[in-house]
Amino acid sequence: MSYYDVDAILTDSQKLPCTFELDVPGLGFLEGNVGGTVKAGTKLDLPMWLGIMLAVSTGNTPGSSQLVTLDFPTPLQQRVINALKADPRTVDLRAQAPHFYALGARIMELFDDRAVLDTLLSTFKLRAAEIADQALNPRGALGEGAEFLRGLDETERQLFKAAHEGPKAVRAWTLDLKKNT
Template sequence: MSYYDVDAILTDSQKLPCTFELDVPGLGYLEGNASGTVKAGTKIDLPMWLGIMLFASSGNAPGAPRLVTLDFPVPLQQRVINALKADPKTVDLRSQAPHFYALGARIMDLFEDGKVLDTLLDTFKERASEIADQAHNPRGALGDGAEFLRGLDEKERQLFKAAHEGPKSVRAWTQDLQKNT
């Protein structure tokens, strides 16, 4: 991940459910309390970058618990995973998270859940074939496939663009070869 990667920055700004395990003075503004203390057991949705930093921190005593525990974000909770298992093509990934697969990759670094990872991989594979079909069939993209295309996340949009422009580039390249020989 590059420091200047806009997609990575947007992925890290995705909200992540965090539960505070310790009382933390001075962070009350996170829950709307200007100068108060966040009490142990408080659940707050924090940007992923902040949640991960607090998760990596612990109290100031040796063996103290972590400041927060992390939960799966809403786009990767069981309800969405079940829908992806049932029919990945019907789920609007963009409404779940514009950078859905990048979010999944970051979360898998934290949680290492094999079943969720397998579901994400299967989803991408199945949707990739539909994306390639839509990219080569413009009538489908304008008709029945329009709803599917609106629900593509950023990686899938890049795949669609590459699949759509690839054959044009190959044709132009072969025409240039024929002209030069």
């Protein structure tokens, strides 16, 4: 993604649970204590970009541990993963995170969890088939499929738009081709 990609910026601003491993002077403002010290063991939800920067930072003495450890964000915790394993079509991904798959991709760069990755891939495949069906069946999108469509994340919305507009563009192209021959 580009540096100026709004979707990437919004994904990196998603809150990530972080646990401080060391006392950090001067960062008290993160927990409402301006000028104070964040104590070791403090748990805070920080924007992903900040959490990652603190996670790769270490104390100022040789051999000291990292400043924070990262945990899975709420949209990718076990409760949601279990729901996705049960039936991915029933989960409102947009309510979990507007950029759910982008968040998943970023988190998979940080954590090596094959089970979560497999669940995300399976979820995308199953939901993509449903999205294509809804895009080509306008009655479904207006009726019983409306609830499903409201829960699409941004990637899925782009997929729906492409699947919906693609056949129209092909028809217009073939009509134009027939006119010009």
